Amino acid sequence: MLERELFHQYGIVVNHVYRVSGGYLLQTVELGECILKRAETEREEDFPWYVLVSQYYNQQNEPTLLPMPSKKGRYIETIGNEAATLYQLPLKTRTIRESDGHRLALLHRKGGNLLTSYSELPEVQPWQMRWQRRIDQLEAYRVTLMQQEQPLREFDTLFIETFPYYLGLSENAIQYLVDAGIDAGVNPFDVKTLVFRRYNAQYIADTEFLLPSEFILDHPARDLAEWIRYKLFDENAGFDEVRSFIWDYHQRRSMNAMDWNLLYARILFPIAYVEAIERYYSEENLKEKQEIYHRLLNYVNHEGDREALFKGIFSELIGERGSTMRQIEWLTI
Template sequence: MHEYGRSCPLPITSCRRIGQWRELWAKRIDQMEAFWANMMAAGPASPFDRLFLESFPYYLGLAENAVQYVADTELDDEPLRVDYAAFCHERLPQAGWVEGTEAKLPLDWVYDHCARDLAEWVRHLYNKRGLGCQRVVRQFFQDYGHLAPLSSFAWRLVYARLLFPLPYFECIEAYYTTADREEQARQERALRKLLDASREYEQFLASFAETAGIANHIRLPAVEWLPPAP
């Protein structure tokens, strides 16, 4: 799917996302930071509000690290052919066909860097297996690399996307955009689970190069505040 997208001869504009991550993430960060500041001024009205108020500065820092990582990658590294825009999923693994259903709706696709899909699939594997995902993540990248070896530029974008705390943003947004009590309760459980696992996810990020099997030939710039890789 990615390879077909890289060779697409048609101009694609309305669903184009490549090169826009920094701007889109920064907008999302600004919106949530403004919402958080207003709630800080008003004070929490629910347990979820309190969790949000206490946790947002941490995830704000993580998100800003991700934005800076993309900026540094674009300045420091050179894209290769594998870095051409490709057909990607708006959001993996929510595409139903991934689990075996053969419905592939183009409305669920965007034109973006392959790192979008790769990072979201790795995030999915981590969510299923935690730190025990190392073997399957490494095999996944080996299989992909047989068809399209990733450049240093691509690896850095994969890592930047894993840095960006998308599950946290989605959880907060889902809670505050629904009036359904059951859905709010589900999002509160999801947020508590995220917060409880934050230290473990830091370990995953710190050891990602080793997990992906690239530590010996690709240099991923370190995020200084993360714990040293085990």
């Protein structure tokens, strides 16, 4: 029984249990309201940092779930035969409603202020290094598939036929970052704050409380690019909506030329394609593999629409700033 396990592991008395998306909402005597969530990508050694982030954001009026240790001092425990983490809900929720741009800029400023207190933070690995490693892995696996004797599956064929195009697109994005850093004479990733692992326009709107494990150290342009990618590619939003988002963000946190360079390169990199290939070949469930195949097929079939958006981003959003930025010839014709 869940209540018995929680008392045994955490020493708390649970009065009520409600199943919610991603876990259970608990009403407890000792801690008030809590959420029990399945631990997925979290690592035990990271939780002291998550606790610090949670405490800081709560002090900054950003309601954030607070990880709670078990009686053994661990943040990941086995509950109901699954690895899980207990989070205490903050006492208040955020009541101020702001635009996505204002909200994100404020989070970036607050996250940056927290980081200034630490003199020895880990370096942010440049995106181009991460991207190159993933692309090299896909290219090597494609060669393996082409050399195998057994018949290819539909997905294998799709991957083999489409990869050269997305390899070229990736190389454009990687070279764009390298050249931008050379032109500026600085490491753009010296600028960092707390950003989301994968931010989109729905995240803050649909999330009552922030989850500390969703934050990583990276350049602020990561979140900007993911918001724009989500809006333009997934929701088919217009450039007016994206312009308003950028303007609202810029009012709270000024964007410089390097921000624009990183933003454009990140939008250009075909992360959805790369992740689909990676997920398919690591997935064991046949139904899920088939769904990934159909999603990738749909993605590839809409590549022409995305090319038009790449061109539009440069002309509609970057505009006059483009005169001081490197241009990708085939996207400015």
